[in-house]
Amino acid sequence: MTVALRWRIVLLGAALVAAPAFAAADQAPAQAHAAAASQLALRPGHAAIASANFLATNAGFEVLAKGGNAFDAAIAVASTLSVVEPESSGLGGGFMGTLHIAKSNRNVFLDAREVAPAAVNPKDYVNPDGSPNRDASLKGPLSAGIPGEPAGLVWLAKHYGKLPLKTSLAPAIRIASDGFKPDPRLLSSIKGEQKNLERWPASAAKYLPNGKPPVEGAIWRDPDQAHTLELIAAHGDAGFYHGEVAQKLVDAVRAAGGNWTLADLANYRAKERTPITIDYRGYHIITAPPPSSGGVAMAEIFNILSGYDLDKMDKAHRVHYIVEAMRRAFRDHNDYLGDPDFVKMPLAMLLSPYYADGLRQSILPDKATPSSMLPHGPTHDPGMHTTHFSIIDKDGNMVAITSTVNYILGSTFVAKGTGILLNDEMDDFALVPNKPNVYGLLGSKANAPVGGKRMLSSMSPSIVIGPTRTAVIGSPGGSTIITQVMEAVLHFVDGQSAQQIVADKRFHHQFLPDVVDVEDGTFDPATSAALEKMGYTLKPRESWGFMNVVTWDRKSNTLDAASDPRRPSGLGKVE
Template structure:
């Protein structure tokens, strides 16, 4: 009885059991690394990576998978990419051993001139320019998908759009990263009824764990699958893009600046095949994207500067110091010389030369950081350690929320593809009834000349492409693919790709660890942006003693890459933590 009484007493006096809240569904699981023998996909999003992987499983090649993955990112990463934007596509063809590139950058209206972003002789407010029709360039992404699929793919574009159309119709589970990005843009999204209808359901950012559907985008993908991308460049969707840009639909009491797009701007758009940039680094061949991106040029120059001096086995602080100084100099030259090559005399070959890099590397003092802004060199007349030219201004206005994907297939074809709509959420304007956000890429132009008396290669102009920093990169070893990598992050893309390559090649990290390592981004500024983990390293004190100054930022970039392993299999590598972590997936046969 005593025992029984004890049980009754315990039952009577204990607190009632607490009901545990049901776990919130945050969508498919993410993983930062995957290894397989039948191809790999790395992106920031598991829905998109899974779609690319299924294309590989069904017999598609790396180009097919890249296009399908990109279309899916237009659904789940709509604030970073989509058919309202543009990008750069780098492809290695295993059969020919050739690296090719496509410039799918957006273009300014023919009506644009050097005063496009000025009023009464002064630059207009940057934020006012972003959320406006004035910032919208002719989208290049749909034409890039079409061109890549026709040139190198094995499946028609219509088939590659179907999985993304289904994803848009069925919806995806909202995670914290998506909700946070929506909250950060909620005020300006609310200006545009078509945007708020999709991304502010009930007037607020969608809850984590809820399902976000975009039937308008599903229908748009279906239309493109049926009628081709001509529906954008010569058809009904194009007319609606022009209407949304030139007469933006806003809530009562709110007006934004109108754009100047014309039907001829869309009809005349062309994806530009360009020769890739090329540098040799530690015996490897590094290929990237030439103008209108500055990415391939600046990454190559930084590596060429670092080439004259061994980093392997050196103290880590020396490696970091030299990396920061190399990118400082590369940005000085990029800011002065690089713009749209169809509108500027860009000395690409000279900027890529080892001779020019050698003339610049002598500016690096191993014991002391250079003052910024450092002046550029003259690539057209390199000499032995000449005095630099007058500083040529700042890096520009590039937004950080681009996206990148990398794919390799079982035959060894490789794609590195970076695409964007510029700022997080682009212009903020969804084309009514079409479900996609228009870019604000034209704000990548400098609004006014940066330095008086110095030619500025990045002012707006008729049909001109604004300078970019996107740096999709493919590295070959003795003619065979070794790795490919890229990242979002605006101008920090250049430093992220450079640092990742130094981590992998010089410091011997695995690709996934090279991507995860703490980052710092020196872009010819008085201070270097650095992540908290970078600043927590013991080398910080020595770097600061050498004159390196830092400002802390939450995170830099969100890289994704692939690497061919010694046994012939492929490894896909994505972020472990940045932007909520990335998604690496592999086919095993």
């Protein structure tokens, strides 16, 4: 019997293995559930918001001051980010959100992910030689899925907000109309994508005034997006998915070679789904279900880690077991997962502690498992230029929302007369089976493009409830979203503050390529040497997501908010 075959038998038989290690290590799911239930009687009395831009954080507090709740504030934050941080998110993209409704002590997941247009044709994304056509999947109208963010914001207002939509959208409308000073990251993004922006007249008109990128310190206005926001404020869904804006979107897309129809827009719906829940060491984690792969992957990682006492390990062995859990979770997550409306998934197996116990038995104590030794499972990545914000309001309502347009400035295509920069989320599908996407990662048939289907994501907005503390956590960062949020949860379990969590150095493994991405300063020389001796290849990585975290110490009834120091324009604020 070959070594590879032995690995395959161990892993594929894992769901049938008993789990004494899991039962011993993770003793407190009942305690975690009790802590979660106890929140019904608690209220912080004040609020905290952390986002990637101070204008967005302040917009959220402006709406709270007018009598809004966390969901109204989320509308203000997201719509303001659409104006001031278009390189990462916006009305032309989509979001995923984990919500806690304090009054009913209920948790829901809001899926406002983009969908493929009905006329999607995989042949449009393939070159004559059979290779992926990255220009079609990343730039211009063919790269854009039908946006979900407007519908998601309207859903929040209708079902959970306290204020009229026009009140929650007012800060974004004002900022777009009166203007703001772009931060250095937006200016750099425009400069970096200048050649692509020049391809589309409306894109050039918006982002390249007088034919050049905006200069630092200049006031930049966005009257077309202000008008679109006003229509949404007045008419809700109809202000975007019907009428004037819808017609302009379709006309612009089709004139430039795309295939959207008015029916695609009219048929879009945001959807509520049941969150994934995970119990780990007395902490209850509420996170993203499919079509995000994040929650399932994190559940697999935490289920594997629950069999170890990480606190008693030296740094190298702690990292070793975390990396091996990451490796196995990423091996599985995109092989099986996709849009639950289109794909049947073995969630019971993937979420089972018994399956995790079998995976754990395949991990050697002092040696890395080469990914080539594991049964192959393709992976996929949702883009690096995403954003996340976290909110807790005075009544204990919580919002964790991760929003994206995928790559830098999305498709770089602006629909004339709307101010809307479209996403390039079509590249998140497995457009060419077993061919890597822009991030060098593979896709599977579970994530193949079909009209009306949501592309798989790694967005992992999460709420974590411990015995005495609660956290709202999320991050952008492509496939590293999953591992960054997972590491943040581990740090929260270890007792770290919001400021410590967002500043912690990070590492990442995603099965393929078989390397450990490492942020500078994560490991000391001795730890790096020990990991390399175990067989790991450590690779420096500079690009990490900008995490935003809010915590609530329920014992002292104090809130804390922190924005990632890697993004100086971000703001975590408590009032």
